[in-house]
Amino acid sequence: MTVLFTQRFKFILLILFLSVQVNGQLKKEIPKANTFSSYNYIAINNCKMWVSNNGQGSNEPSGREGFLWPGGEQANKSLVYQDGLIWGGIADSQLVVGGNYYNSFLNAGKVLSNGERDDSSLAKYRVYKIRKDWEQLPESEEKEAFERDYYEWPVDDGAPWIDTDKDGKYTFGTDKPYFIGDEVLWYVANDIIDPSLSLMHSKPIGLEIQTTVFAFNKQNAFNDIIFKKYKIINKGKHQINDFYVGQWADVDLGYAADDFAGCDTSLSLAYVYNSKAYDNVFSESPPSIGYQLLNVSGSKNPMISFTPIITNYSEYSLPHTSLSFYSILQGKTPSVHDQRDPLNGKITKFALSGDPVFQTGWYEGKGWPKGPNGGDRHLVSSTGPFNMNPNDTIEVVLAIIVGNKQGNLTQYNYLLSVMDLKDKALTVKKMFEKNFDWLSSPPSPVMHYLPLNNAVKLWWENDAESYDETDPFIDSRYGSDTTYTFEGYRLWQYSDSSGTDSVLLATFDLKNNIRVIRDYKYYNGALTDVPVIVGTDAGLEREITITSDAFSNYLPLYNYSPYYFGVTAYAYNEYSSPEYLESPVKIIKVIPGQKRIDVTYPYTDNDAVAPLQVKGNSDSRIKFNVVDPTALTGDTYQVIFTSTNDTLKYSLYNKTKDDTLLVNQEDFTAEKSDKPVIDGFILTVEDIAKDSIAAENTKYRVKSILEIKGKDGVVLSQPIDIMNNLNSTNRWQVKAKGTYKRLNWQVNQNEEGLGYDDYELRFTGTSKYYYSGYARSFNPIIKNDNLASDLLPFEVWCIGRNPESTEDDYRLAVKIWDNDRFDSTRTKPDSMWTHLENNDWEEIFAYKSSFDPADPPQTCGNSKFTDHKFGCLAISGELPDPGTVIRIVTYKPLADGDVFEATLKTGNLNDKESAKTNIDKISVFPNPYFGGNDISNEAQNFIRFTSLPRNVTIRIYNIAGVFIRKLSKDDFASYLDWDLQNEDGKRVGSGMFVAHIEMPEIGNKIMKIAVIQEKKYLNSY
Template identity: 30%
Template sequence: MNKRISRLLLIVLIFGFMAILVQNEAFARPKYNEVSTVGLSKITATKITQTMSNIGNWGFWVNYEGQTGHDPFTGSSGGYYPRGAMTAIYMDGIIWGAYLVDPNTGIAIADTPRVGGIGYRIGTTPGWVIGEGENAVSVSAEDERVRIYRIRHDWRSLTASQVLQDAAELNNVPITGVTDAMTTAIIEQYKEDWKNWPVDLGAPYYDVNGNGQYDPVLDENGYPDETKGDYPGLAQADQVIWLVVNDLNEAKVRAHSGTFPIGLELQITLWAYNQPNNTLGQIVFKRYKLINKSGMILDSMFVAQYSDPDIGDYTDDLVGCDTTLSLHFAYNGPVTDAEYNKVNLPPAAAGFDFFQGPLIESPGDTGVFNLQYIPDHKNLPMTSFGYFAAGGDISDPPMGVIDFTLQWYNMLNGNIPTNDLNNPTPYVYRSGPNKDQPTKFPLSGDPVTDPNAVEGDIDGQGDNMGPGDRRMFAATGPFTMQPGDEQEIVVALIGGLGGNNIQSVADLKSSDIVAQKVYDNLFQIIPKPPTAPNVKAIPMDDKVVLNWGWDVDRIKDTEERKIINYEFEGYNVYQLPSATAKLNDPQTVRIATFDKINDVRIIKSSVFSAEYGTVVDLPIQFGSDTGIKRFFVVDKDYITGKPLYRGTTYYFAVTAYNYDGTLVRDRALESSPIIHAVTVQDPKPGYRYEGEPGEMVEVVKNGNDDGVCQVIVVDPTATTGHDYEIYFEVDEDTNSVTYGQTVWNLKDVTTGEVVLAKQPQSPDPAANDQLIVDGLLIKVSGPAPGIKAIVQVADDQGPLTPDEYDAAGAPFGGNNVWHSLSSPNDPNRFYISAGGGDGGIERMSRSIANAQAHDFEMRFTDAGGTYTWWYDADTAAHVPFEAWDVGILTYDDPSDDIRMLTGGYSGGATVGSFDFGYTDPAFGFPATDWVYFRKPMNDQGTYEAYENDVLSGAFTYNWWFNSYEVLARIIICDFGGAGTLPPTGTVIRWVTNKPHLLTTTYSFTAPAAVYSDDLAKVDVEKVNVFPNPYYAANSLEPDRFNRFVTFNHLPKHAIIRIFTLGGVQVRKLEKNDDSQFLQWDLKNETGLPVASGMYIAYVDMPELGKTKTLKLMIIQGEQVVEFY
């Protein structure tokens, strides 16, 4: 009896439990529960069965059976948009259908077509096809090459934060759950796939030498070197995924479509761009390559891009198509979405653009195949759009039976899903002016401009179903494939995010237009941000130095490379709250911007604003013409406003951005942040740094010119203590951008090495845009050509004496006469100004570059000279002055003096009379005719040749073409009012800016950064552990699951043994790296948390022959067992 009761109870319990399951299932989402998922395989460097396109703003799952957009971990939506926030695609794939025709008889082998592909059930098998026709077989799934391949072009330079984020996404764990094994697997897989990219199986590559063969040049480790030969990838993409599948598994095809396989190999390539904040980052491109391995003719063939979009909450979606853009899309019915609300975002929109259909013959047209133009062909467009919905009158075809094939083939032809191929039922418009009319493009209205379906057919309007759970597809065809033929379909998954559901559609369409332009030029021109700078992040005891001015090659690549019409504009410096934070996170702070001085300051671009609810011009970059600077010293926590604390880790990034002012959207593109984690700390044990960030190094100059050299410590850890010399030369390389200029070189005198060569001078001593070498910013500046002073150096009594100089003229050995009065000794005082305009100095110095640093004098003499009104008439007259080039600072050496040609313009006064008939535009005093100085180029342009020509009356002007202007529009202004020119003996000197002379040198000694074992032994006394005591938590812990204390001031190699007071060893820790820190996770050797109490830490530093013993108090917090 008891046994019977027990059995009865057991049966009741079982059925009760099953009822619960059934009840739960009844309330579960009414999706097909047969959606295929690949097992939760780990990401290892061996057989990869699943991966993710995750370099832009999409996180898009891919499995090696061919299904995409489905999460293998959750078994649910796997198209995340925005990446890491919310899902927008439940699943997507490809559906095909065709009649098979015997090539020998020309007769179809059956009355019904065959349909296959990838949907909720997957009708494909991983791997390629060997053989053809009856001999065609699928390669064994056990073949090690049957897997997914994923590459990044920047795999060699990935930072820890990038790898950490990648590992978290691919392993479906939080950042804190990423292990070293996971990050190692990511790096190793990128390396493996770059090295063994399956070009022979069909994976795309760059044919650099254009010979049609894959000829990579391998580096020393066997990896293709993209700078020297062919290499993996396509379309200038930053991340590429490739896999191959086939439909030869009859059981899978029948389970999917209820029919037999066709005999197709399908190669799938996905690619995306590392621009999560720009338009291209909202797009994942996908190429399907179909190869007919059936041995049959595939007639009346169609292919469709099929998807189940779920915009957050799957129960309230709408779909549509845009025939002008070959686009079909899904969006949220209501303005907001319950799931997107959870992440404080408006609902996104997601769609697929049908860029390239099958290639067919078409004389006179041009088609595209393998991203190359094919003449006398064309690509079929999107030929129909369709949709259906769970619970609607147009519903999912039943899987695993022939009805699926019949209904899908009707849909591929642009009809609703019925079983009657002979009498198909077309879609009809269900709203708008063409309501009830048949169409192959239902729902082709524009919900952005016509939300109420006044002009077109809009989902959710008229007789269309209300918001719900939609599927959608776009088809192309018909076309024919002969045995062995290949065809390509290129589509793009595009996301849009606006202020609400409708604005997200508009944003999607705007991005689609950009995507179409990129495709139309076959990805030859890709709008991209500049290359990210190569940043060294150097921790100090109370500062962090960010230095990106040390890598010459990277600087050139970032700043000099023009991308389409985008030109480099500036750098941004950010502090971020974590290693995986984004630039648009609320806590991220832009702490500095260094941009070019070019009047491009705040850059606005058309973006969607949730605040304003529409597309508006909003600032996206915040320059202020500060000038380029390639380092930054962080001296506080910009997030909290507090000081930087030793032992605390902070996160920084430096980005580069460019600018194209001709655009409306994406006027500026910014590189993705590479986040650097920096722990503020004292110098490592044994190290001493003599310099401080920002410290000026004493420089000794040997030369007499206006050039300036400043040496500033940027990175005290990199300074050498060596002696240096700067010297100058003229760049004689005709291919150089500095050809003919005076450039400088930096020589390490201690080693004899020239560490910088042929560097251009900066015209601005305050600029910080020169290179950083050995931890030092070397600023060498020479003044731009210009007039430094105009002084009177003599009067009719002879040279002026120092007591006759005024304050402005004294540094130049005379009395300033530029807009200032001449010597008080002069009988009729004068000043010098410039004719025209406002009388400014720029009127006089328009040709000052021709001065080449020479100085000039106007000398009033008894002999005087000749003046010609060459800008008025062929008239010349005698004047009481001469003009001379007096060389470079050689005033007392007449051997290098050259007589100048004098003449000019009357200023509107009387031609032929050099007098005060003009008026100074600056101060209004009477002024002379305008005087120009021209310097001879050769014997035909000398003063003598000039004077002979004009005094003879010939005026051939041969001298004009053999001389050149140096000074212009000089006027002598009559302040005294006597109407007389300066007396004989007066000399007015023009002193020009003096750039560096070739004989000039600078020398300096850099501060030293030194290490010694003796110092390291002394620093052993600093070895410590914090926090101590540990009281339930540590402010540096990311969460309650990661407990630790930190030992600091450790040498490279240290062994720490932790004992109880009873002498029992509970943990042994060992470090052998460059960090001075080591964390203990408060666990014993078996991985269990240690008990609260006092512990002894015995620190052994074998290389130094030193030990230290520390006491550590641990007070554990409450331990909560989650699973038992």
């Protein structure tokens, strides 16, 4: 409609809607009911919607369209001109109607206990706006506004809140505003206004309407949805009978004069879509928009009728009396007639309930013979009837959903948007269904641990990551994901083995843009949407080292104190309800501390063992990353590479046990956190050659150019990189010339002749060669050329991937580019290899020939780009000395048949020599003992000797030398406890004691111990 009329004429048209006729004339003005309007908008996702505290919805303060999409804060394309809640019923035997229909017929503020309305100009009756992440916003006026509304949240006026301490009253600083979404608006209004200013001059009822607007910031269907929750309270003195509530909307879908309307009764959805493929605003991708009634108090079916308002179509024209208004809410036409399906003549309360996509039933266009053309459309979906006594409450929850989908055929996009709208509506509807408990949750991860000094290392197995269970309640007609799929892990610490108290330590989730998982929970009797899992979207991890205790304000872990941990796995489906399923937890007990002094390991828990390559020759970085030295087996392992269909994979094979541990792996990253721990280590494989090639422009495969032999063939102790660097005599170097400055010059022709072989220029003999003249391309290089009149002082050889083997070596034919391409005078070809004025020698090209390069024919014949192994190589400076060898080394990616091997050594569990040097690490805890310790309880007090070897005997004496107690052990534990009793089982008194620690074949140690008991006992020996 905004396209059909100017703003002035639109205002006049509104008067037509709302005025009563007087002598055939229409009133020109309607006074505003509320002159103290507060506006705010919600734009946390793809939608932007304005609301006012006087009840107006989807209308900007300036009076323009107020529901915009897409772009959130930056959205500027109209979908709705205005919408609002409307109602009608019988109060005191009189028909009353009200609500927000263009002009607002409400006042801001609540209804007081005496039945009067409060002062609407009070600042506390503004539109409040809160956002979950407001504290993370940069300092700004916007953040200050969020902070003000958060801390001034009007709980006393009805704004929803969470009773954190469960005491039934709002406690500032403890209880919090109730976040139904990521961003929430709230305001309260009432209908107590002068009847002359009310809708259709109807008398006020005494209704208070508390409105909550919320939306989610999620990268899925909910990014195009805004929710509204109306709480309607009858604070008047009269019972209201046959009370209907409706959602009205004047939809301007881009260009407003080409729209169609419809409804879907199964989804309680009323919607508007474009009547044709092209829209003047949205071009070839016009969206659709729908209003879905989700939940209505006391109503089994939220939407009981749908009536469109179609301008310039008499049967569905604009309502202009209370009766016509009420008639629409009852599911009749504005002309107070029953609606009839034009296809069968039957009475219906749901106009246009057919399917325009599949072209069934009554729908606009072909499905409505003699129906109107596309134009301006309004929606009225209603619910009821209700009988409202004073103080009764009705709650209405609805979703405003934008559908938009694009296909290959743009002429159908406007219908695809309807399909998308209904799919989203189905998803939204499921949010209100009960939680399903019939699906099995992911399996509980098996957790392992390694005690460390004041720390514990935890890791777990990856069996849960294959979890993928179908949710049969998801409609898959349009390809929606129907499975719960593994998403991540949550790591917990517990206060004890029973799991009574828990603290979430970390969440490790897949890196897939899924961060917040939400679910509906009951709070104060209301089903509430809350975040239940907040991930980091940083990728999976299965290993972590814990150094602090969550139950002691994150103080460091105490050695030899018990701690309790568990990990859960969870799966996710955005279309399911609930959105996630989580495994039960298996709690483990871990006691940190130093290892026994007679135990040594060849590796620490962070070492990496590099294997040897036993087959092939590749540039790689393969590591056996040690996680748990105590779990290493001493076995020999092989990493074996295979290739099928050009896809390289690797397997891990335990050669000692003839057991394949990993099969067909394709992860070539150094990342350890998402890989399994096997026999105490994590295997990582990097194809550094392939990565290096990919990192270079035009797939440059040359790793280095080395001088490996100098004058007279003397082998250099350290090869010298001579690519743009001087050689060992400082008299010459090698340059790569040509457009790409690459030796594999033919990549310009999409060829890669260089391959992964190495090459040598050997100044140990002479070569016949061919010369090629200048041209503006490399094509002459592959043409038929003549032999030069002289000889080159070197030979060119391909030496294969393995320089140590000569079995695959072969000699290459050579061509010289007989000119200087960068000399504007173009050096005159002389049919010889020439030293140019710029101190460079003419460029060398080498290729594989069908003839013997040692005895080439007079003419070479045409060659192929793939025959050429390298080119554009120039020696700059003097000629290399006879005997010099230059080697071109290429990157060599991992390949089929490569095998690497490593043996991971076990620890020495009886290293007496190490124990002798570490006797001083033996300690006792606590010392002094003050009536208790952090690792014991009242029923069993003790002190603990730590870092002990396997075989040990401890004799305890009092300070006078009297024998008290003998303790001994011969096991793998690193500690031994004294229960503070003597040999007779009686509790010792306070005093000083001496412990004599005897360790066979290691040595002895004497320690003093102070014991201060809570009560004094007589010593008894």
